Amino acid sequence: MRIDIITCVPAMFSGTIDQSILKRAADKGLAEIHVHDLRDFAINKHNQIDDYAFGGGAGMVLMIEPIDKCITKLKSERAYDEVIYMSPDGETLSQGVSNELSLKKNIILLCGHYKGVDERVREHLATREISIGDYVLTGGELAAAVVADSVIRLLPGVMNDETSALTDSFQDDLIAPPVYTRPAEYNNWKVPDVLTSGHQAKIEAWRFEQQVQRTKAKRPDLLKNPDSED
Incomplete structure (x- = not known):
């Protein structure tokens, strides 16, 4: 380009x-x-x-x-x-x-x-x-x-992880879910257990739920039907 x-x-x-x-x-x-x-x-x-x-x-x-x-x-x-x-x-x-x-x-x-x-x-x-x-x-x-x-940044090969751009906010008309990194506990503030569970299906379901809830709270204008979970 x-x-x-x-x-x-x-x-x-x-x-x-x-x-x-x-x-x-x-x-x-x-x-x-x-x-x-x-x-x-x-x-x-x-x-x-x-x-x-x-x-x-x-x-x-x-x-x-x-x-x-x-x-x-x-x-x-x-x-x-x-x-x-x-x-x-x-x-x-x-x-x-x-x-x-x-x-x-x-x-x-x-x-x-x-x-x-x-x-x-x-x-x-x-x-x-x-x-x-x-x-x-x-x-x-x-x-x-x-x-x-x-x-x-969207061009193939520009980002080290090409799937990263696909999970950005607004790609699916949803805000990105919260993210955490090490340590899993700091100052008694804990990372959600599901993220350290190793159960990828549950992690993806949690992330999607967070996306929907965050979008409803912060940018309801992005949702065609704010009351829908779909």
Whole structure:
């Protein structure tokens, strides 16, 4: 998989890309992340990429021309499955969306900044808009990093235990069950007996029950029928 990120603040990605899952995926040759500085496509010698909004109002708007130039260059080199604009009013990122994107080959993530992008970018260049929540950030960089992490970790071979991602919260519209590790007793706080019983069927049944109960208590909106155990 290849993810190309378009941003006017490329330095924000240096630590993210060089650490953790993203670095592991790159080292294994399973994913590539390329960050493109929008100012490399500026319209003049002053590196201008933004301007005032027509009609007035506070804040600057990223211009369509630099964005179009960057996307056009990238598309001349390869085909892209999606051009995603990171937007606070896009569809909300979910595990299902991450699962879907992990099946793609090439993706562009466009980071807005200031008051966002010229609307024509959304109308003619972006194929999809994604939000990580109902709040506003200074720019789309942090949101793009979240999308990249949530997608790349799902690629086969990235995680040491490929079944790990299948048991994450939200994979089955349920929250993950509680987990414990050694010691089995600490400060008189004990691990549930079933987890040390060695009876795998009982352990799996307990975990599922915990998932359902936790989801009912914490995220009942995920359950189609909150009163059902199925």
